[in-house]
Amino acid sequence: MQMKKTEKIKIPLLLFVICLAVCWIFVLQYGIFGSDLDWVNQHSVLPDYFRLRFYDTGQLFPDITWNLGAGQNIYNFSYYGLFNPIIWISYLLPFVPMSLYIQITSILSYGVSVVIFYCWLKKKWDDRITLACTFLFLLAAPLVYHSYNQLMFVNYMPFLCAAFLGVDKYVEEKKKALLLCGVCGMILTSFFFSIGGLLAVGIYGASRFTERGIKVFLKDSISLAGVLFHGVLLCGILLIPTAFVLLGRGGNGSQAEAVVSLFTVQPMRFLYTPHGVGLSALALVALFDGMVCKRKWQEKMLPVSLFLIFTIPLVGYVLNGGLYDKGKVFIPFLPLMCMEIAKYIERIKKRENSFRDILPYFITAIFLFAGKTFWALLDCGLMLLFFFLRKRFSIYPLAVWASCVILFCSGWAINKGSNHIIPKEDYEKILDRDTKAEVEEILEKDTGWYRMEEQQGGKKELQDINRIEDSRQWITSMYSSAYNEEYYKFRRETYDINEHFRNNMMQAVSDNPLFLQLMGVKYVIGNHPLAGYELLEEGENGNLYVNSHAAPIGYVTNEVVSEKNYQTLDFPANQTAFLWKAVTESAGDDGDFPVMNTCSLEILEINEEENQIKKTSFGWSFSLSTEKKVSIPMKDVPMTEDLLSVRFQVKNKKDKDMYIRLCGQTNRLTAKSHEYANHNESFAYTVTLNPENQTADFIFGPGEYEISNLEVFTGNLSELRNEKLYETPLKLEKTEGDTLICSVNNKEAGYLITSIPYDEGFEIHINGEKTSVEKVNTAFVGAKVPKGKCTIEISYEAKGKTLGFLCTGAGILLLFGYKIRCNKKGRMVQ
Known part of the structure; x- marks a missing residue:
C-alpha cells in the first residue's frame, strides 16, 4: 500500500522539481524572480501595502487607501491581490518580506499548476502522452515569463486547472465543490483573466456534455452555467465594487483600436510568444486536425470553439474589456490547447497515411503563411516529419517532445533576452x-x-x-x-x-x-x-x-473664490491661484490673484550633420539623432525670482516617443501606436530657478518634432503665497480604518478644504451631524464648517460594496442550501 502511494507522488514530485530547475535556468541564475516592469512597482509593492494596512487597522475588507494617489478608493487597486487568498496567507507571516513572499509563491504557483494539469490529463490518457503534454504545458512561453513579470496573467492557473478537474468531477459525479473552489480562487486571484478562464471552463464542460446527447447537453450546460454563476456570486464583494470603479474611469485609459474585420489570422496567438498561449506549430496542427478529421460533431465542438475564439476579433475585444484586441487574454486557453494536442497524438497512433491526415499540416502552413510567420513553417515541416515517423517510434510521442525542445530553447531566449530581470544587487538598492x-x-x-x-x-x-x-x-x-x-x-x-x-x-x-x-x-x-x-x-x-509653508492636508478658510472665476485663468495662473485662494462652487466671483512675470526666451539654432534645431514661422523645428542639451540665459530676470514656468505645444512627426527636459523636469509624448499613449501634446513646466545661475537648461530628446506657442514666465514663490489661507489647519486626531477624525477651532464660519480627491463615497460629520460634501479646488473633498470648536469626521464607503456583500452572502446561503439538500438526499437513499 505504501509502495503504491510512493509511486503516485513520484512523477508529480519530479515535475515540481523540474519546474524549480526551469525557473533557475530561465530567470534565477540572472537575478531575482522579478522584473523591472509592473512587478517592481505594482505586483510586489501593492500587496505589501495591503498587508501594512491590515496590520494597522485590522480590516480585511477596507474601502479606501489614504496613502496612495492622495487618497483613493481601494478597489482601484483590487487587481493586484486585494482579496487574493495567496496574498492573505502572507498576513500570517509578518516576518517574511513581501517581495520575497511574492517570488516564492509565484514559483510555487507555477509548479502547482503543472502538477494539477498532469493529474487532470492522467485521468484521460496513458502515461507517455500525459507526461509529454505536461512538459509542453510546463514549457509554454507565458507560464515562467509572466510568473515574474505580469503575475496576474498566470497566477490564477492553479485554480483554473483545478476547475477543469472539477468539471470532470461534476460531469461524472455531480459534485461541484472542487469546481466552485477553482472558479472562486481564479476570480479572487485575477478577476480580469478569470473572464477568459470562465469561458474556457464553460466550453470544456459543454463539450463533455455533448457526449451524452443533445438533451443532456442542453440541460447540463445550463446547470454548469449555474455553478459558474454561483462562483461569480460568491466573489461579489470583489467584483461589484471593482466594476463600479472601472465603469467610473471614463475614457482616459488605454485607447481601443477599431474592429476592422470579422476574422483575423494571427498565428502568434498560438506560437512561442508569452503574450499568447505560447506553444509550437503542433498546437495549430492538432486544432485543425480536430476540425477536419472524420469524427462526430460532438468531438469537433471543442476545437471549433477554440478556433473561433482565437480568430474572431470581437471575442478578443470582449475578453480585453473592450480596450483592445491583445493576445494575452488567450492564456487561460493554454490547458485546453495542450489537451487538444494529447487528443491528436492519441488519434494518429492507429492511422494510415492519407491526404486527409496530412491536410491539417497544409492548413497550418497556409495559416502561418497568411499570418506572415514564415520562419514558423520550419516548425510545421518538422512536425510533418514526425508524423511520418510515428509508426517507427510509436511508443513515444516524438512530435510533442520535439515541440518541448523548441519551447525550451525559445523560452530560454525570450527570458534571457527580455532584459527585464532585476539583478539581486540592483534590487537591494531599490529596497x-x-x-x-x-x-x-x-x-x-x-x-x-x-x-x-x-x-x-x-x-x-x-x-x-x-x-x-x-x-x-x-x-x-x-x-x-x-x-x-x-x-x-x-x-x-x-x-x-x-x-x-x-x-x-x-x-x-x-x-x-x-x-x-x-x-x-x-x-x-x-x-x-x-x-x-x-x-x-x-x-x-x-x-x-x-x-514649513506647505499647505495642510485639511484646513478651514474664508479666503475663497468661485470655480467660475478660477476657470477663466490661464497658465501659469491656473497653478499659482491655489496658493492664494481656495476654490469653491458657492463662493462669490470676486477675487484677484498675483501673477508671474512674462519674459522672452529664444532657443538657439543648431545646424549639425545629425542634429538640427531651426527657427520657423510657427516656432522651432527639431531633427535630432541624439539628445541635445541647450542652456539659455534668462536675461533681465531679478535675482529674487525662484520659479520658471514654460509651456508650448508639441507636434511629433514620427510614431516614436519623444521627450523634452527643462531644469531636470521631463515631459514625454508617447508614440500614438502605443496602447497606453499619453497624448501629452501640451508641454507645461514649473521648475525651480537657480538664483546663482539663472539659465533655462533644456535637454531635447532625439526625434523629429515641432514646438509652437512658447510661453515663458518667472516669479517668486513667497510673493505668490497667501499666508492667511492656512491659518486654521485641521489636526488629525486619529485614523480609524476608513474614517479620519479631526479637530479644528474656527474663529468664524468657513469652508473645509482638503487635498483628498473627491468621490461620491465620502461622508462628512461635523460634531456628529452629517453635512453635505462639496467639491473644492475643482477636484477635492470639502464642506461648509460652522464657527467654533468642531470635531470633523471624514469617512468613506466604496460604491457597490454593500451590494457586493449581499451577493457574497447570497452565494453563501446557496451553499448552505445545497449542503442541506445533499444531506436530505443522502438520508432518503439510506
Missing part, C-alpha cells in the same frame, strides 16, 4: 533600507498631518511610484489600471502637470514646487532643492528637504 529608516524617523519626530515623497528621478522614481515605506506615509503618486477620475483630470487638464512617463495611467510624483505645496508635501527626499524647500539633512541616498 534601500536607509531610506525606509529615514522615513520612519521623520514620522516619529513629526506627528503632524502631511505628505512625504521620494524624488529620486528616472528609473528609481518609476520603481517607487506605489511604494509606501510606512503605513503613516502619504504620497500623491500612484500607478494602477483604475483611478480616481477627478484627481486624474485635475493633474492632466486643470493643473496641467508635466507627464514624464509614457504610460498615461502612471500618475508620478511631481517635481513641480507649486503642486507639492498645494498637496501638502512637507518633506521631500531627493537630490535637488526645490523652490520653497530647505535642506534639513544630507544623505547618501538623497537629501531630506522640508517646506
Whole structure:
C-alpha cells in the first residue's frame, strides 16, 4: 500500500522539481524572480501595502487607501491581490518580506499548476502522452515569463486547472465543490483573466456534455452555467465594487483600436510568444486536425470553439474589456490547447497515411503563411516529419517532445533576452533600507498631518511610484489600471502637470514646487532643492528637504473664490491661484490673484550633420539623432525670482516617443501606436530657478518634432503665497480604518478644504451631524464648517460594496442550501 502511494507522488514530485530547475535556468541564475516592469512597482509593492494596512487597522475588507494617489478608493487597486487568498496567507507571516513572499509563491504557483494539469490529463490518457503534454504545458512561453513579470496573467492557473478537474468531477459525479473552489480562487486571484478562464471552463464542460446527447447537453450546460454563476456570486464583494470603479474611469485609459474585420489570422496567438498561449506549430496542427478529421460533431465542438475564439476579433475585444484586441487574454486557453494536442497524438497512433491526415499540416502552413510567420513553417515541416515517423517510434510521442525542445530553447531566449530581470544587487538598492529608516524617523519626530515623497528621478522614481515605506506615509503618486477620475483630470487638464512617463495611467510624483505645496508635501527626499524647500539633512541616498509653508492636508478658510472665476485663468495662473485662494462652487466671483512675470526666451539654432534645431514661422523645428542639451540665459530676470514656468505645444512627426527636459523636469509624448499613449501634446513646466545661475537648461530628446506657442514666465514663490489661507489647519486626531477624525477651532464660519480627491463615497460629520460634501479646488473633498470648536469626521464607503456583500452572502446561503439538500438526499437513499 505504501509502495503504491510512493509511486503516485513520484512523477508529480519530479515535475515540481523540474519546474524549480526551469525557473533557475530561465530567470534565477540572472537575478531575482522579478522584473523591472509592473512587478517592481505594482505586483510586489501593492500587496505589501495591503498587508501594512491590515496590520494597522485590522480590516480585511477596507474601502479606501489614504496613502496612495492622495487618497483613493481601494478597489482601484483590487487587481493586484486585494482579496487574493495567496496574498492573505502572507498576513500570517509578518516576518517574511513581501517581495520575497511574492517570488516564492509565484514559483510555487507555477509548479502547482503543472502538477494539477498532469493529474487532470492522467485521468484521460496513458502515461507517455500525459507526461509529454505536461512538459509542453510546463514549457509554454507565458507560464515562467509572466510568473515574474505580469503575475496576474498566470497566477490564477492553479485554480483554473483545478476547475477543469472539477468539471470532470461534476460531469461524472455531480459534485461541484472542487469546481466552485477553482472558479472562486481564479476570480479572487485575477478577476480580469478569470473572464477568459470562465469561458474556457464553460466550453470544456459543454463539450463533455455533448457526449451524452443533445438533451443532456442542453440541460447540463445550463446547470454548469449555474455553478459558474454561483462562483461569480460568491466573489461579489470583489467584483461589484471593482466594476463600479472601472465603469467610473471614463475614457482616459488605454485607447481601443477599431474592429476592422470579422476574422483575423494571427498565428502568434498560438506560437512561442508569452503574450499568447505560447506553444509550437503542433498546437495549430492538432486544432485543425480536430476540425477536419472524420469524427462526430460532438468531438469537433471543442476545437471549433477554440478556433473561433482565437480568430474572431470581437471575442478578443470582449475578453480585453473592450480596450483592445491583445493576445494575452488567450492564456487561460493554454490547458485546453495542450489537451487538444494529447487528443491528436492519441488519434494518429492507429492511422494510415492519407491526404486527409496530412491536410491539417497544409492548413497550418497556409495559416502561418497568411499570418506572415514564415520562419514558423520550419516548425510545421518538422512536425510533418514526425508524423511520418510515428509508426517507427510509436511508443513515444516524438512530435510533442520535439515541440518541448523548441519551447525550451525559445523560452530560454525570450527570458534571457527580455532584459527585464532585476539583478539581486540592483534590487537591494531599490529596497534601500536607509531610506525606509529615514522615513520612519521623520514620522516619529513629526506627528503632524502631511505628505512625504521620494524624488529620486528616472528609473528609481518609476520603481517607487506605489511604494509606501510606512503605513503613516502619504504620497500623491500612484500607478494602477483604475483611478480616481477627478484627481486624474485635475493633474492632466486643470493643473496641467508635466507627464514624464509614457504610460498615461502612471500618475508620478511631481517635481513641480507649486503642486507639492498645494498637496501638502512637507518633506521631500531627493537630490535637488526645490523652490520653497530647505535642506534639513544630507544623505547618501538623497537629501531630506522640508517646506514649513506647505499647505495642510485639511484646513478651514474664508479666503475663497468661485470655480467660475478660477476657470477663466490661464497658465501659469491656473497653478499659482491655489496658493492664494481656495476654490469653491458657492463662493462669490470676486477675487484677484498675483501673477508671474512674462519674459522672452529664444532657443538657439543648431545646424549639425545629425542634429538640427531651426527657427520657423510657427516656432522651432527639431531633427535630432541624439539628445541635445541647450542652456539659455534668462536675461533681465531679478535675482529674487525662484520659479520658471514654460509651456508650448508639441507636434511629433514620427510614431516614436519623444521627450523634452527643462531644469531636470521631463515631459514625454508617447508614440500614438502605443496602447497606453499619453497624448501629452501640451508641454507645461514649473521648475525651480537657480538664483546663482539663472539659465533655462533644456535637454531635447532625439526625434523629429515641432514646438509652437512658447510661453515663458518667472516669479517668486513667497510673493505668490497667501499666508492667511492656512491659518486654521485641521489636526488629525486619529485614523480609524476608513474614517479620519479631526479637530479644528474656527474663529468664524468657513469652508473645509482638503487635498483628498473627491468621490461620491465620502461622508462628512461635523460634531456628529452629517453635512453635505462639496467639491473644492475643482477636484477635492470639502464642506461648509460652522464657527467654533468642531470635531470633523471624514469617512468613506466604496460604491457597490454593500451590494457586493449581499451577493457574497447570497452565494453563501446557496451553499448552505445545497449542503442541506445533499444531506436530505443522502438520508432518503439510506
